[in-house]
Amino acid sequence: METAFFKGDPALLPRDVRCPGTAAELTAHSWDLLALTAEGCRELRQSAADVHCGALLLPGEEPLPQNLRAESVVTYGLSHRDTLTLSSLGEMPVLCLQRRLSASGEIIDARELPLTAEKLLLLYGFWLLGAG
Numbered sequence: 001m002e003t004a005f006f007k008g009d010p011a012l013l014p015r016d017v018r019c020p021g022t023a024a025e026l027t028a029h030s031w032d033l034l035a036l037t038a039e040g041c042r043e044l045r046q047s048a049a050d051v052h053c054g055a056l057l058l059p060g061e062e063p064l065p066q067n068l069r070a071e072s073v074v075t076y077g078l079s080h081r082d083t084l085t086l087s088s089l090g091e092m093p094v095l096c097l098q099r100r101l102s103a104s105g106e107i108i109d110a111r112e113l114p115l116t117a118e119k120l121l122l123l124y125g126f127w128l129l130g131a132g
Contacts, residue, residue, distance in 0.1 A: 001016075001032045001033065001104075002018075002029050002030070002031050002032045002033075003016065003017045003018065003031065003032060003033045003034075003035075004017065004018045004019070004020055004026065004029070004031050004033070004034050004035070004053075005017050005018070005019050005034075005035045005037075006019070006020060006023075006026060006034065006035070006036050006037065006040035006043075006044070007036070007037045007039040007040030007043060008035070008037040008039075008040065012124070012127070013127070014127045022047075023043055023044050023046075023047035023049040023051070024047065024049050026044070026049055026051045027049045027050060027051060030052040030053065030054075031051075031052070031053040031054065032053070032054045032055065033053065033054060033055045033056075033057070034051070034053035034055070034056050034057070034070070035056075035057040035058070036056070036057070036058040036059070036062075037059065038059045038061070038062050041058055041059065041062035041063075041065060042062070044065040044067065044068060045063075045065040045066070045067075047067070048067070049067060050067050050068075050069075051065075051067060051068045051069070052068075052069045052070075053068070053069070053070050053071070054070070054071045054072070055070065055071065055072050055073075055074065055103065056068065056070035056072070056073045056074065057074050057075075057076060057084075058073065058074075058075060058076070059075065059076060059077050060075035060076060060077035060079050060081060060082035060083075061077055061079070072101075072102070074101065080098075082098065083097065083098050083099055083101070084096070084097060084098070085098060087112055092114050092115065092116060093114075093115045094112050094113065094114050094115065095112065095113045095114075095115055096111075096112050096113075097109075097110050097111050097112075097113075098110060
């Protein structure tokens with residue numbers, strides 16, 4: 001799977017996720033999954049690069065760049081309109097998938113997942129050790 005993360009901190013990512021430095025570098029592949037930060041969205045909108053991807057993960061408050069073509073779009077953020085959000089920000093945050101998604105050929109139903117420290121450490125441990 002060709003995966004890219006544009007304009008964010010790669011420290012929390014699995015090793016096989018590419019982090020192109022420029023919008024022009026994004027044109028080198030048709031990405032299966034492309035994740036953009038707000039900065040990445042703004043830079044891509046200002047570039048002439050035509051980018052293609054299967055699934056796109058982008059901040060809900062950012063408009064979709066005109067030069068980006070995606071088969072599916074998943075927004076993230078703290079708005080009730082975002083597909084991926086936090087439904088609670090208290091002592092134990094709760095990750096909320098607001099609607100059904102199709103990912104890698106599988107259907108993922110809407111759900112909530114409490115983000116305990118143990119779950120976060122386990123997940124990051126998998127990524128660090130190359131299982132992500």
